[in-house]
Amino acid sequence: EATSVAKGNSEFANKLGEKIASDKVTAIDDGSIPNAWGSVNIDDEGVPTEKNILIENGILKGYMVDKFNGRRMAMHPTGNSRRQSYKYAPTSRMTNTYIAAGDDENDAIISSMDYGLYAKQMGGGSVNPVTGEFNFAVLEGYIVRNGQIDTPVRGATLIGKGSDVLLKIDMVGKKLDMSAGMCGSVSGAVPVNVGQPMIRVSQITVGGRE
Structure with a gap:
């Protein structure tokens, strides 16, 4: 979001045209998708x-x-200025933001794993927009052994840095799933969609508890 980028408070500031993710990653924000939760005409x-x-x-x-x-960045507006109500000044916000579908079948992604974690459902977490460091809870997860979904796990947390994880995505599924929610920021809470297909990250830190 330009609100952070213009102030240099983003790990992706001043990196236009640079490689920041795997070749398999295409990310889009689209507020014009008909009838989507995060869409607006203007x-x-x-x-x-x-x-x-x-x-x-x-x-x-x-x-x-x-x-x-x-104006500060000498860039054209993209239709991302949003606010909860007249009580807030509008600023740059997401709408429907997602990683585009890729070429891999979900079954092929699972079967390609010798040992790993299948995070089927994610929970809450936090992101530091300046450093890109994040942590997110895994609500439903399973150990994968020899290409097969095995033991369920609980209390797992994914920990890392956004720019590192983006570069380690090596498989992207064909089926895009979206999830509706509310995003809070300096201009209030606005409806948003976030989504991605199944992805494989070659390496990530997993924390947890007993």
């Missing part, structure tokens, strides 16, 4: 929403830009 500055390519085949192509920060 943003809160009167700019029409659009399909905004953020990452294309691993290369950083764009940001989510509002008018104010667009």
